[in-house]
Amino acid sequence: MTPALLIEAAVKAVALLACLLVTVLYVVWLERKVLGHMQDRIGPDRVGPFGLLQTIADALKLFLKEDMIPTQVDKVVYFIAPAIPIVTALIAMSVIPFGDSIQLFGQTIPLHVTDVNVAILFLLATTSMGVYGIVLGGWASNSKYPLLGGLRSSAQMISYELAQGIALVGVVMMTGTLSLSEMVRQQEHLWFVVPQFFAFWIYMICAVAETNRAPFDLPEAESELVAGFHTEYSSMKWSFYFLGEYANMIVVSAVAICVFLGGWRGPFLPPAAWFLIKLALFLFCYIWLRATFPRLRYDQLMAFGWKVLLPASLLNLAVTGVVLVVAG
Amino acid sequence: MVVSILFGLFTVMAITCALGTVFHRNPVHCALFLVGVLLSMSGMFIILNAPFIAAIQVLVYAGAIMVLFLFVLMMLNVRGETPLLTPGATKGFGILFGIVALAELIWIVLAPGIEEWRPGPAPNLPADFGSPAAIGRILYTTWLYPFEITSILLLIAVIGAVVLSRRKFE
Numbered sequence: 001m002t003p004a005l006l007i008e009a010a011v012k013a014v015a016l017l018a019c020l021l022v023t024v025l026y027v028v029w030l031e032r033k034v035l036g037h038m039q040d041r042i043g044p045d046r047v048g049p050f051g052l053l054q055t056i057a058d059a060l061k062l063f064l065k066e067d068m069i070p071t072q073v074d075k076v077v078y079f080i081a082p083a084i085p086i087v088t089a090l091i092a093m094s095v096i097p098f099g100d101s102i103q104l105f106g107q108t109i110p111l112h113v114t115d116v117n118v119a120i121l122f123l124l125a126t127t128s129m130g131v132y133g134i135v136l137g138g139w140a141s142n143s144k145y146p147l148l149g150g151l152r153s154s155a156q157m158i159s160y161e162l163a164q165g166i167a168l169v170g171v172v173m174m175t176g177t178l179s180l181s182e183m184v185r186q187q188e189h190l191w192f193v194v195p196q197f198f199a200f201w202i203y204m205i206c207a208v209a210e211t212n213r214a215p216f217d218l219p220e221a222e223s224e225l226v227a228g229f230h231t232e233y234s235s236m237k238w239s240f241y242f243l244g245e246y247a248n249m250i251v252v253s254a255v256a257i258c259v260f261l262g263g264w265r266g267p268f269l270p271p272a273a274w275f276l277i278k279l280a281l282f283l284f285c286y287i288w289l290r291a292t293f294p295r296l297r298y299d300q301l302m303a304f305g306w307k308v309l310l311p312a313s314l315l316n317l318a319v320t321g322v323v324l325v326v327a328g
Numbered sequence: 329m330v331v332s333i334l335f336g337l338f339t340v341m342a343i344t345c346a347l348g349t350v351f352h353r354n355p356v357h358c359a360l361f362l363v364g365v366l367l368s369m370s371g372m373f374i375i376l377n378a379p380f381i382a383a384i385q386v387l388v389y390a391g392a393i394m395v396l397f398l399f400v401l402m403m404l405n406v407r408g409e410t411p412l413l414t415p416g417a418t419k420g421f422g423i424l425f426g427i428v429a430l431a432e433l434i435w436i437v438l439a440p441g442i443e444e445w446r447p448g449p450a451p452n453l454p455a456d457f458g459s460p461a462a463i464g465r466i467l468y469t470t471w472l473y474p475f476e477i478t479s480i481l482l483l484i485a486v487i488g489a490v491v492l493s494r495r496k497f498e
Contacts, residue, residue, distance in 0.1 A: 117459065118380050118460065121387060125386035125391060128386070129391055154396075158396070
Protein backbone atom coordinates (compact mmCIF):
# COMPACT_ATOMS: atom_id res chain seq x y z
CA MET A 1 0.00 0.00 0.00
CA THR A 2 1.58 3.27 -1.14
CA PRO A 3 1.33 6.51 0.90
CA ALA A 4 -0.84 8.05 -1.84
CA LEU A 5 -3.38 5.23 -1.50
CA LEU A 6 -3.32 5.58 2.26
CA ILE A 7 -4.02 9.31 2.05
CA GLU A 8 -6.78 8.71 -0.51
CA ALA A 9 -8.43 6.17 1.82
CA ALA A 10 -8.11 8.48 4.83
CA VAL A 11 -9.61 11.46 2.95
CA LYS A 12 -12.50 9.35 1.71
CA ALA A 13 -13.16 7.96 5.19
CA VAL A 14 -13.25 11.44 6.75
CA ALA A 15 -15.45 12.81 3.96
CA LEU A 16 -17.86 9.87 4.35
CA LEU A 17 -18.01 10.40 8.10
CA ALA A 18 -18.79 14.11 7.73
CA CYS A 19 -21.41 13.54 5.00
CA LEU A 20 -23.11 10.79 6.97
CA LEU A 21 -23.38 12.83 10.17
CA VAL A 22 -24.78 15.85 8.31
CA THR A 23 -27.25 13.55 6.50
CA VAL A 24 -28.36 12.13 9.85
CA LEU A 25 -29.07 15.64 11.15
CA TYR A 26 -31.24 16.37 8.13
CA VAL A 27 -33.01 13.02 8.26
CA VAL A 28 -34.17 14.00 11.74
CA TRP A 29 -35.43 17.30 10.35
CA LEU A 30 -37.12 15.49 7.44
CA GLU A 31 -38.79 13.07 9.83
CA ARG A 32 -40.26 15.87 11.95
CA LYS A 33 -41.41 17.80 8.89
CA VAL A 34 -42.98 14.82 7.11
CA LEU A 35 -44.61 13.49 10.26
CA GLY A 36 -45.94 16.98 10.94
CA HIS A 37 -47.54 17.32 7.53
CA MET A 38 -48.94 13.76 7.62
CA GLN A 39 -50.60 14.63 10.94
CA ASP A 40 -51.91 17.93 9.55
CA ARG A 41 -49.40 20.04 11.47
CA ILE A 42 -46.57 22.23 10.20
CA GLY A 43 -43.62 20.71 12.05
CA PRO A 44 -40.57 22.73 13.12
CA ASP A 45 -40.47 26.14 11.40
CA ARG A 46 -38.98 28.55 13.96
CA VAL A 47 -35.20 28.09 13.64
CA GLY A 48 -33.92 29.06 10.19
CA PRO A 49 -35.89 28.91 6.91
CA PHE A 50 -38.39 25.96 7.02
CA GLY A 51 -36.90 25.08 10.43
CA LEU A 52 -33.74 23.83 8.68
CA LEU A 53 -31.52 24.72 11.64
CA GLN A 54 -33.81 23.08 14.20
CA THR A 55 -31.76 19.87 14.61
CA ILE A 56 -28.54 21.85 14.96
CA ALA A 57 -30.15 23.86 17.75
CA ASP A 58 -31.34 20.61 19.35
CA ALA A 59 -27.86 19.11 19.11
CA LEU A 60 -26.35 22.18 20.81
CA LYS A 61 -28.97 21.93 23.53
CA LEU A 62 -28.10 18.26 24.09
CA PHE A 63 -24.39 19.12 24.33
CA LEU A 64 -25.05 21.64 27.07
CA LYS A 65 -27.55 19.53 28.98
CA GLU A 66 -26.61 18.05 32.35
CA ASP A 67 -25.42 14.46 31.99
CA MET A 68 -27.26 12.41 34.61
CA ILE A 69 -25.61 9.12 35.61
CA PRO A 70 -27.63 6.93 38.00
CA THR A 71 -25.62 5.73 41.02
CA GLN A 72 -25.93 1.96 40.54
CA VAL A 73 -24.90 1.72 36.89
CA ASP A 74 -22.04 -0.43 35.62
CA LYS A 75 -19.80 2.56 34.78
CA VAL A 76 -17.57 1.21 31.98
CA VAL A 77 -20.31 -0.61 30.07
CA TYR A 78 -22.73 2.30 30.60
CA PHE A 79 -20.22 4.63 28.91
CA ILE A 80 -19.27 2.33 26.03
CA ALA A 81 -22.75 1.10 25.07
CA PRO A 82 -24.17 4.27 23.41
CA ALA A 83 -21.19 4.49 21.03
CA ILE A 84 -21.61 0.95 19.65
CA PRO A 85 -24.63 1.38 17.29
CA ILE A 86 -23.23 4.48 15.57
CA VAL A 87 -19.67 3.11 15.35
CA THR A 88 -20.83 -0.13 13.72
CA ALA A 89 -23.05 1.83 11.31
CA LEU A 90 -20.12 4.05 10.28
CA ILE A 91 -17.84 1.03 9.78
CA ALA A 92 -20.53 -0.67 7.66
CA MET A 93 -20.78 2.40 5.38
CA SER A 94 -17.15 1.95 4.30
CA VAL A 95 -18.03 -0.80 1.81
CA ILE A 96 -21.00 0.96 0.14
CA PRO A 97 -20.25 2.16 -3.41
CA PHE A 98 -21.82 5.63 -3.84
CA GLY A 99 -21.05 6.00 -7.50
CA ASP A 100 -18.82 5.02 -10.40
CA SER A 101 -15.15 6.02 -10.38
CA ILE A 102 -14.44 9.73 -10.84
CA GLN A 103 -11.42 11.45 -12.39
CA LEU A 104 -9.66 13.76 -9.94
CA PHE A 105 -6.08 15.16 -10.18
CA GLY A 106 -5.46 12.81 -13.14
CA GLN A 107 -6.29 9.73 -11.09
CA THR A 108 -9.22 7.35 -11.12
CA ILE A 109 -10.85 7.36 -7.72
CA PRO A 110 -13.59 4.83 -6.98
CA LEU A 111 -16.40 6.24 -4.84
CA HIS A 112 -16.21 3.83 -1.94
CA VAL A 113 -13.77 3.71 0.96
CA THR A 114 -12.86 0.07 0.39
CA ASP A 115 -14.06 -2.78 -1.79
CA VAL A 116 -13.84 -6.02 0.17
CA ASN A 117 -14.71 -9.12 -1.83
CA VAL A 118 -16.99 -10.31 0.99
CA ALA A 119 -18.80 -6.96 1.37
CA ILE A 120 -22.23 -8.50 2.07
CA LEU A 121 -20.88 -10.65 4.90
CA PHE A 122 -18.85 -7.72 6.21
CA LEU A 123 -22.04 -5.64 6.34
CA LEU A 124 -24.06 -8.35 8.07
CA ALA A 125 -21.23 -8.91 10.55
CA THR A 126 -20.82 -5.25 11.51
CA THR A 127 -24.55 -4.56 11.73
CA SER A 128 -25.02 -7.67 13.87
CA MET A 129 -22.55 -6.13 16.33
CA GLY A 130 -24.85 -3.12 16.65
CA VAL A 131 -27.23 -5.09 18.88
CA TYR A 132 -24.61 -4.98 21.65
CA GLY A 133 -25.18 -1.24 22.09
CA ILE A 134 -28.82 -1.82 22.98
CA VAL A 135 -28.37 -4.99 25.06
CA LEU A 136 -25.49 -3.58 27.08
CA GLY A 137 -27.10 -0.17 27.53
CA GLY A 138 -30.17 -1.90 28.91
CA TRP A 139 -28.16 -4.11 31.24
CA ALA A 140 -25.65 -1.50 32.45
CA SER A 141 -28.42 0.90 33.48
CA ASN A 142 -29.30 -1.52 36.28
CA SER A 143 -32.99 -0.72 36.07
CA LYS A 144 -35.95 -2.92 35.17
CA TYR A 145 -37.40 -1.15 32.13
CA PRO A 146 -34.08 -0.78 30.29
CA LEU A 147 -33.25 -4.42 31.03
CA LEU A 148 -36.57 -5.62 29.58
CA GLY A 149 -36.14 -3.33 26.58
CA GLY A 150 -32.63 -4.65 26.00
CA LEU A 151 -33.74 -8.28 26.22
CA ARG A 152 -36.60 -7.72 23.83
CA SER A 153 -34.39 -6.03 21.30
CA SER A 154 -31.71 -8.73 21.38
CA ALA A 155 -34.34 -11.37 20.69
CA GLN A 156 -35.96 -9.25 17.98
CA MET A 157 -32.77 -8.32 16.18
CA ILE A 158 -31.35 -11.85 16.17
CA SER A 159 -34.66 -13.26 14.87
CA TYR A 160 -34.91 -10.79 12.00
CA GLU A 161 -31.21 -10.91 11.14
CA LEU A 162 -31.72 -14.51 9.97
CA ALA A 163 -34.42 -13.77 7.42
CA GLN A 164 -32.57 -10.62 6.34
CA GLY A 165 -29.36 -12.52 5.60
CA ILE A 166 -31.17 -15.32 3.77
CA ALA A 167 -33.08 -12.79 1.65
CA LEU A 168 -29.75 -11.38 0.45
CA VAL A 169 -28.45 -14.86 -0.43
CA GLY A 170 -30.89 -15.03 -3.37
CA VAL A 171 -29.08 -12.16 -5.10
CA VAL A 172 -25.70 -13.64 -4.13
CA MET A 173 -26.71 -16.86 -5.92
CA MET A 174 -27.75 -14.96 -9.05
CA THR A 175 -24.59 -12.86 -9.25
CA GLY A 176 -22.09 -15.39 -7.90
CA THR A 177 -20.38 -12.66 -5.88
CA LEU A 178 -20.44 -11.12 -2.41
CA SER A 179 -18.97 -7.81 -3.55
CA LEU A 180 -21.38 -4.86 -3.66
CA SER A 181 -19.53 -3.08 -6.52
CA GLU A 182 -19.73 -6.24 -8.62
CA MET A 183 -23.46 -6.56 -7.86
CA VAL A 184 -24.08 -2.99 -8.99
CA ARG A 185 -22.02 -3.69 -12.12
CA GLN A 186 -24.22 -6.69 -12.98
CA GLN A 187 -27.43 -4.65 -12.70
CA GLU A 188 -26.73 -2.73 -15.89
CA HIS A 189 -29.76 -4.09 -17.76
CA LEU A 190 -32.04 -5.33 -15.01
CA TRP A 191 -32.39 -4.27 -11.41
CA PHE A 192 -32.51 -7.30 -9.11
CA VAL A 193 -35.73 -6.06 -7.52
CA VAL A 194 -37.51 -7.62 -10.53
CA PRO A 195 -36.28 -11.24 -10.34
CA GLN A 196 -35.87 -11.10 -6.53
CA PHE A 197 -39.11 -9.28 -5.77
CA PHE A 198 -39.98 -11.33 -2.67
CA ALA A 199 -36.43 -11.18 -1.32
CA PHE A 200 -36.62 -7.38 -1.62
CA TRP A 201 -39.78 -7.18 0.48
CA ILE A 202 -38.49 -9.65 3.06
CA TYR A 203 -35.27 -7.65 3.29
CA MET A 204 -37.11 -4.36 3.72
CA ILE A 205 -39.41 -5.68 6.46
CA CYS A 206 -36.42 -7.14 8.31
CA ALA A 207 -34.51 -3.90 7.84
CA VAL A 208 -37.27 -1.95 9.60
CA ALA A 209 -37.21 -4.48 12.44
CA GLU A 210 -33.40 -4.42 12.60
CA THR A 211 -33.32 -0.65 13.04
CA ASN A 212 -36.04 -0.79 15.72
CA ARG A 213 -38.31 1.56 13.82
CA ALA A 214 -42.10 1.72 13.95
CA PRO A 215 -44.10 -0.54 13.62
CA PHE A 216 -41.35 -2.74 15.12
CA ASP A 217 -40.11 -0.29 17.78
CA LEU A 218 -40.83 -2.77 20.60
CA PRO A 219 -37.60 -2.19 22.54
CA GLU A 220 -38.78 1.31 23.40
CA ALA A 221 -42.55 0.87 23.56
CA GLU A 222 -43.39 3.90 25.75
CA SER A 223 -46.66 2.59 27.11
CA GLU A 224 -45.02 -0.59 28.43
CA LEU A 225 -41.34 0.16 28.97
CA VAL A 226 -41.11 3.95 29.61
CA ALA A 227 -38.36 4.52 27.02
CA GLY A 228 -36.89 1.02 26.78
CA PHE A 229 -33.14 0.54 26.78
CA HIS A 230 -32.30 4.26 26.91
CA THR A 231 -34.55 5.18 29.84
CA GLU A 232 -31.57 5.97 32.09
CA TYR A 233 -29.58 7.85 29.45
CA SER A 234 -29.56 11.61 29.05
CA SER A 235 -27.70 14.37 27.23
CA MET A 236 -25.10 13.34 24.63
CA LYS A 237 -25.19 9.63 25.54
CA TRP A 238 -28.89 9.56 24.69
CA SER A 239 -28.29 11.46 21.44
CA PHE A 240 -25.66 8.88 20.46
CA TYR A 241 -28.38 6.24 20.52
CA PHE A 242 -30.58 8.58 18.53
CA LEU A 243 -27.88 9.24 15.92
CA GLY A 244 -27.07 5.52 15.80
CA GLU A 245 -30.67 4.67 14.92
CA TYR A 246 -30.70 7.09 11.98
CA ALA A 247 -27.21 6.06 10.81
CA ASN A 248 -28.41 2.45 10.79
CA MET A 249 -31.49 3.42 8.77
CA ILE A 250 -29.14 4.92 6.18
CA VAL A 251 -26.95 1.78 6.15
CA VAL A 252 -29.79 -0.71 5.59
CA SER A 253 -31.31 1.56 2.90
CA ALA A 254 -27.94 1.88 1.16
CA VAL A 255 -27.56 -1.91 1.13
CA ALA A 256 -31.06 -2.33 -0.31
CA ILE A 257 -30.22 0.21 -3.03
CA CYS A 258 -26.96 -1.53 -3.96
CA VAL A 259 -28.34 -5.06 -3.91
CA PHE A 260 -31.84 -4.61 -5.34
CA LEU A 261 -32.22 -1.19 -6.94
CA GLY A 262 -29.21 -0.87 -9.21
CA GLY A 263 -27.03 1.13 -6.82
CA TRP A 264 -25.91 4.39 -8.44
CA ARG A 265 -27.35 3.47 -11.85
CA GLY A 266 -29.87 5.77 -13.50
CA PRO A 267 -30.27 7.89 -16.63
CA PHE A 268 -29.19 11.54 -17.23
CA LEU A 269 -28.13 12.52 -13.71
CA PRO A 270 -24.64 11.77 -12.29
CA PRO A 271 -24.38 8.41 -10.40
CA ALA A 272 -23.93 9.89 -6.91
CA ALA A 273 -27.10 11.99 -7.42
CA TRP A 274 -29.11 8.87 -8.27
CA PHE A 275 -27.80 7.21 -5.16
CA LEU A 276 -28.92 10.12 -3.01
CA ILE A 277 -32.35 10.27 -4.67
CA LYS A 278 -32.94 6.57 -3.99
CA LEU A 279 -31.69 6.97 -0.44
CA ALA A 280 -34.05 9.90 0.19
CA LEU A 281 -36.94 7.80 -1.16
CA PHE A 282 -36.15 4.96 1.25
CA LEU A 283 -35.88 7.30 4.23
CA PHE A 284 -39.20 8.90 3.28
CA CYS A 285 -40.80 5.45 3.26
CA TYR A 286 -39.40 4.78 6.73
CA ILE A 287 -41.08 7.95 8.02
CA TRP A 288 -44.26 7.17 6.12
CA LEU A 289 -44.40 3.74 7.80
CA ARG A 290 -44.00 5.34 11.19
CA ALA A 291 -46.88 7.71 10.52
CA THR A 292 -49.12 4.92 9.21
CA PHE A 293 -48.82 1.73 11.23
CA PRO A 294 -49.53 1.07 14.91
CA ARG A 295 -46.94 -0.87 16.89
CA LEU A 296 -47.12 -4.69 16.81
CA ARG A 297 -47.56 -6.73 19.96
CA TYR A 298 -44.42 -8.58 21.07
CA ASP A 299 -45.68 -12.14 20.42
CA GLN A 300 -47.07 -11.05 17.02
CA LEU A 301 -43.66 -9.68 16.15
CA MET A 302 -41.79 -12.88 17.04
CA ALA A 303 -44.38 -15.12 15.39
CA PHE A 304 -44.21 -13.02 12.22
CA GLY A 305 -40.42 -13.19 12.13
CA TRP A 306 -40.08 -16.92 12.71
CA LYS A 307 -43.26 -18.31 11.14
CA VAL A 308 -43.72 -16.04 8.13
CA LEU A 309 -40.53 -14.23 7.14
CA LEU A 310 -38.02 -17.04 7.75
CA PRO A 311 -39.97 -19.74 5.80
CA ALA A 312 -40.70 -17.20 3.06
CA SER A 313 -37.00 -16.35 2.70
CA LEU A 314 -36.05 -20.05 2.63
CA LEU A 315 -38.72 -20.69 0.00
CA ASN A 316 -37.35 -17.82 -2.06
CA LEU A 317 -33.89 -19.38 -1.79
CA ALA A 318 -35.15 -22.79 -2.94
CA VAL A 319 -37.09 -21.32 -5.89
CA THR A 320 -34.09 -19.22 -6.92
CA GLY A 321 -31.89 -22.32 -6.83
CA VAL A 322 -34.30 -24.37 -8.97
CA VAL A 323 -34.72 -21.55 -11.51
CA LEU A 324 -30.95 -21.04 -11.75
CA VAL A 325 -30.37 -24.76 -12.39
CA VAL A 326 -33.22 -25.08 -14.92
CA ALA A 327 -32.23 -21.91 -16.77
CA GLY A 328 -28.61 -23.09 -16.77
CA MET B 329 5.81 -4.20 8.25
CA VAL B 330 2.19 -3.11 8.53
CA VAL B 331 1.19 -6.75 8.87
CA SER B 332 3.65 -7.27 11.74
CA ILE B 333 2.32 -4.24 13.62
CA LEU B 334 -1.28 -5.39 13.11
CA PHE B 335 -0.39 -8.92 14.16
CA GLY B 336 1.22 -7.60 17.36
CA LEU B 337 -1.82 -5.44 18.06
CA PHE B 338 -4.30 -8.27 17.60
CA THR B 339 -2.16 -10.67 19.62
CA VAL B 340 -1.92 -8.32 22.60
CA MET B 341 -5.65 -7.64 22.32
CA ALA B 342 -6.53 -11.34 22.14
CA ILE B 343 -4.36 -12.33 25.10
CA THR B 344 -5.49 -9.41 27.27
CA CYS B 345 -9.15 -10.17 26.55
CA ALA B 346 -8.61 -13.89 27.15
CA LEU B 347 -7.08 -13.16 30.55
CA GLY B 348 -10.01 -10.85 31.27
CA THR B 349 -12.47 -13.60 30.32
CA VAL B 350 -10.88 -15.99 32.80
CA PHE B 351 -10.13 -13.66 35.67
CA HIS B 352 -12.98 -11.13 35.73
CA ARG B 353 -15.56 -11.70 38.47
CA ASN B 354 -18.62 -10.31 36.68
CA PRO B 355 -20.01 -12.87 34.16
CA VAL B 356 -21.30 -10.18 31.78
CA HIS B 357 -17.86 -8.56 31.67
CA CYS B 358 -16.33 -12.00 31.04
CA ALA B 359 -18.67 -12.47 28.08
CA LEU B 360 -17.67 -9.05 26.73
CA PHE B 361 -13.99 -9.93 27.01
CA LEU B 362 -14.74 -13.09 25.05
CA VAL B 363 -16.28 -10.91 22.33
CA GLY B 364 -12.97 -9.02 22.34
CA VAL B 365 -11.07 -12.29 21.83
CA LEU B 366 -13.34 -13.23 18.91
CA LEU B 367 -12.92 -9.83 17.26
CA SER B 368 -9.12 -9.90 17.51
CA MET B 369 -9.10 -13.43 16.09
CA SER B 370 -11.20 -12.18 13.21
CA GLY B 371 -8.55 -9.49 12.63
CA MET B 372 -5.89 -12.23 12.47
CA PHE B 373 -7.91 -14.12 9.88
CA ILE B 374 -7.92 -11.00 7.72
CA ILE B 375 -4.11 -10.78 8.01
CA LEU B 376 -3.97 -14.44 6.96
CA ASN B 377 -5.84 -13.67 3.69
CA ALA B 378 -9.08 -15.28 4.88
CA PRO B 379 -11.67 -12.46 4.87
CA PHE B 380 -14.53 -14.95 4.50
CA ILE B 381 -13.63 -16.79 7.72
CA ALA B 382 -13.08 -13.44 9.44
CA ALA B 383 -16.56 -12.20 8.51
CA ILE B 384 -18.19 -15.49 9.52
CA GLN B 385 -16.31 -15.41 12.82
CA VAL B 386 -17.83 -12.04 13.70
CA LEU B 387 -21.26 -12.81 12.23
CA VAL B 388 -21.80 -16.17 13.91
CA TYR B 389 -19.79 -16.07 17.13
CA ALA B 390 -19.67 -12.41 18.12
CA GLY B 391 -22.94 -11.35 16.50
CA ALA B 392 -25.24 -14.24 17.36
CA ILE B 393 -23.87 -16.76 19.86
CA MET B 394 -22.38 -14.25 22.28
CA VAL B 395 -25.55 -12.15 22.21
CA LEU B 396 -27.49 -15.25 23.27
CA PHE B 397 -24.92 -15.88 26.01
CA LEU B 398 -25.44 -12.33 27.25
CA PHE B 399 -29.18 -12.84 26.99
CA VAL B 400 -29.01 -15.81 29.37
CA LEU B 401 -26.58 -14.09 31.74
CA MET B 402 -28.84 -11.05 31.94
CA MET B 403 -31.99 -13.12 32.42
CA LEU B 404 -30.47 -15.12 35.27
CA ASN B 405 -28.79 -11.97 36.58
CA VAL B 406 -25.87 -13.89 38.05
CA ARG B 407 -23.84 -11.20 39.73
CA GLY B 408 -20.54 -12.48 41.08
CA GLU B 409 -19.59 -16.13 41.06
CA THR B 410 -21.99 -18.95 41.81
CA PRO B 411 -19.75 -21.98 42.35
CA LEU B 412 -20.86 -25.18 40.63
CA LEU B 413 -18.38 -27.46 42.43
CA THR B 414 -16.90 -27.46 45.91
CA PRO B 415 -13.66 -25.42 46.16
CA GLY B 416 -11.59 -28.60 46.56
CA ALA B 417 -13.08 -30.22 43.44
CA THR B 418 -12.54 -27.01 41.44
CA LYS B 419 -8.87 -26.95 42.45
CA GLY B 420 -8.47 -30.66 41.61
CA PHE B 421 -9.97 -30.23 38.13
CA GLY B 422 -7.91 -27.08 37.61
CA ILE B 423 -4.64 -28.88 38.38
CA LEU B 424 -5.65 -31.87 36.23
CA PHE B 425 -6.50 -29.77 33.18
CA GLY B 426 -3.42 -27.61 33.72
CA ILE B 427 -1.18 -30.69 33.59
CA VAL B 428 -2.95 -32.00 30.47
CA ALA B 429 -2.60 -28.65 28.68
CA LEU B 430 1.08 -28.38 29.65
CA ALA B 431 1.75 -31.93 28.44
CA GLU B 432 0.07 -31.14 25.12
CA LEU B 433 2.15 -28.00 24.73
CA ILE B 434 5.42 -29.84 25.46
CA TRP B 435 4.43 -32.62 23.07
CA ILE B 436 3.71 -30.14 20.27
CA VAL B 437 6.96 -28.22 20.80
CA LEU B 438 9.09 -31.38 20.90
CA ALA B 439 7.27 -33.15 18.07
CA PRO B 440 9.28 -33.82 14.89
CA GLY B 441 8.46 -31.56 11.97
CA ILE B 442 8.07 -28.44 14.14
CA GLU B 443 10.76 -26.81 11.98
CA GLU B 444 8.26 -26.53 9.12
CA TRP B 445 5.98 -24.39 11.29
CA ARG B 446 8.58 -21.71 11.92
CA PRO B 447 7.41 -18.33 10.54
CA GLY B 448 8.97 -17.60 7.21
CA PRO B 449 8.16 -15.76 3.99
CA ALA B 450 4.50 -16.15 3.01
CA PRO B 451 3.99 -18.96 0.50
CA ASN B 452 2.63 -18.15 -2.93
CA LEU B 453 -1.11 -18.45 -2.54
CA PRO B 454 -3.52 -19.32 -5.37
CA ALA B 455 -5.53 -16.32 -6.56
CA ASP B 456 -8.80 -17.51 -5.04
CA PHE B 457 -7.30 -18.49 -1.67
CA GLY B 458 -9.79 -17.93 1.16
CA SER B 459 -12.58 -16.85 -1.21
CA PRO B 460 -16.11 -18.15 -0.49
CA ALA B 461 -16.03 -20.19 -3.71
CA ALA B 462 -12.77 -21.93 -2.80
CA ILE B 463 -13.97 -22.70 0.73
CA GLY B 464 -17.31 -23.96 -0.59
CA ARG B 465 -15.58 -26.25 -3.08
CA ILE B 466 -13.40 -27.85 -0.39
CA LEU B 467 -16.31 -28.08 2.03
CA TYR B 468 -18.57 -29.89 -0.47
CA THR B 469 -15.95 -32.23 -1.95
CA THR B 470 -13.05 -33.19 0.36
CA TRP B 471 -14.87 -32.56 3.63
CA LEU B 472 -18.42 -33.40 2.55
CA TYR B 473 -19.05 -36.17 5.13
CA PRO B 474 -17.75 -34.29 8.19
CA PHE B 475 -19.73 -31.26 7.02
CA GLU B 476 -23.00 -33.19 6.62
CA ILE B 477 -22.51 -35.04 9.91
CA THR B 478 -22.01 -31.69 11.69
CA SER B 479 -25.21 -30.35 10.17
CA ILE B 480 -27.12 -33.43 11.35
CA LEU B 481 -25.65 -32.95 14.82
CA LEU B 482 -26.91 -29.35 14.85
CA LEU B 483 -30.33 -30.50 13.63
CA ILE B 484 -30.51 -32.99 16.51
CA ALA B 485 -29.59 -30.22 18.95
CA VAL B 486 -32.33 -27.97 17.55
CA ILE B 487 -34.96 -30.71 17.77
CA GLY B 488 -33.79 -31.53 21.30
CA ALA B 489 -34.14 -27.90 22.37
CA VAL B 490 -37.67 -27.73 20.91
CA VAL B 491 -38.72 -30.97 22.63
CA LEU B 492 -37.27 -29.90 26.00
CA SER B 493 -38.88 -26.47 25.90
CA ARG B 494 -42.30 -27.87 24.89
CA ARG B 495 -42.38 -30.48 27.66
CA LYS B 496 -45.10 -29.76 30.21
CA PHE B 497 -44.02 -29.63 33.82
CA GLU B 498 -46.27 -31.37 36.32
